[in-house]
Amino acid sequence: MLNIQRPRRNRKSAAIRALVEETKVTTDDLLFPLFLIDGVNQKVEVTSMPNIYRYSLDLMLKEIEACLKLGVKAFDVFPAVEDSFKDKTATKSYDANFFYLRALREIKKQFPEACIMTDVAMDPYSSDGHDGLVKDGKILNDETLEILGKMALAQAETGIDIVGPSDMMDGRVGYIREVLDANGFTDVSIMSYTAKYASAFYNPFRDALDSAPKFGDKKTYQMNPANKSEALIEAELDFMEGADFLMVKPALAYLDIIQLLKQNFNLPIAAYNVSGEYAMVKAAAQKGWLDGDRVMKETLLSMKRAGADIILTYFAKEFAQQVK
Numbered sequence: 001m002l003n004i005q006r007p008r009r010n011r012k013s014a015a016i017r018a019l020v021e022e023t024k025v026t027t028d029d030l031l032f033p034l035f036l037i038d039g040v041n042q043k044v045e046v047t048s049m050p051n052i053y054r055y056s057l058d059l060m061l062k063e064i065e066a067c068l069k070l071g072v073k074a075f076d077v078f079p080a081v082e083d084s085f086k087d088k089t090a091t092k093s094y095d096a097n098f099f100y101l102r103a104l105r106e107i108k109k110q111f112p113e114a115c116i117m118t119d120v121a122m123d124p125y126s127s128d129g130h131d132g133l134v135k136d137g138k139i140l141n142d143e144t145l146e147i148l149g150k151m152a153l154a155q156a157e158t159g160i161d162i163v164g165p166s167d168m169m170d171g172r173v174g175y176i177r178e179v180l181d182a183n184g185f186t187d188v189s190i191m192s193y194t195a196k197y198a199s200a201f202y203n204p205f206r207d208a209l210d211s212a213p214k215f216g217d218k219k220t221y222q223m224n225p226a227n228k229s230e231a232l233i234e235a236e237l238d239f240m241e242g243a244d245f246l247m248v249k250p251a252l253a254y255l256d257i258i259q260l261l262k263q264n265f266n267l268p269i270a271a272y273n274v275s276g277e278y279a280m281v282k283a284a285a286q287k288g289w290l291d292g293d294r295v296m297k298e299t300l301l302s303m304k305r306a307g308a309d310i311i312l313t314y315f316a317k318e319f320a321q322q323v324k
């Protein structure tokens, strides 16, 4: 038998394998989501996310400093809000004196070189636990945009770098772009949660923020996991409305969507390796059923290989520690 092509020749040593390696994940690609709580000296582990904590500002500053030293330079800050501060219209989301906006100002003041992103959606501040304004059991689209605009503006005023609309209302990227530009924030970027699916993988995040919907589900605004063409419609709209990055969320069960957007758009593509994907790996590793470190690296690699330029991941710090 004559084997002219023997692909195994390119696998025969670590040095050759390194030469022909096509995809690399580095800390440059990673964006680390962080959970913020009010108070001082607070560090509370998220039950369903081992090694992920909710930090008060003082300890979050220390965490960011440690991450920067490891080469993680981008962070997404999510506040956990006490029930007593939640209302129908998410008023606290744009109250400049509320703890999370004060915290963002301090974070940017201390670490101007870090890239700080914020989430734009009503759920953490809403007594209904929905991303949009609720009336008679329905999520109103255009009425929500006004609130999202105020929220994005209040966040931009703290000096942050990127706003991330995660609410899936139609037209919100364009609306937010207009509000930001009209107020002189032409330099604040928008990372749109473009193809965000109504997924079962968000539960640990909703535990972390205590932000689960109080009734129903999010299927009238988040996408149906069965749909693919619709992701192209969402991406086209976000591109036209001025998005700087297109995000796919979740990541692992949606690698085909990441690849689709990468092939069809020239904007940077972000993948959100969500809370449930993190929890799955951690749970199996704790049981000794999987090698957690190797699975972490393999899954991050798969997202990059599919076409993600940026990965939002709770593994960011751990990954950085391991490649250091």
Ligand SMILES: NCc1[nH]cc(CCC(=O)O)c1CC(=O)O
Residues within 6 Å of the ligand: 119, 121, 123, 131, 166, 167, 201, 202, 203, 204, 205, 206, 273, 274, 275, 276
């Ligand atoms: N709209 C808020 C928001 N922003 C990011 C996530 C999920 C992140 C994760 O699971 O890690 C969610 C939850 C949701 O839409 O219910």
Ligand SMILES: [Mg+2]
Residues within 6 Å of the ligand: 168, 169, 170, 171, 194, 234, 237
């Ligand atoms: Mg959309």
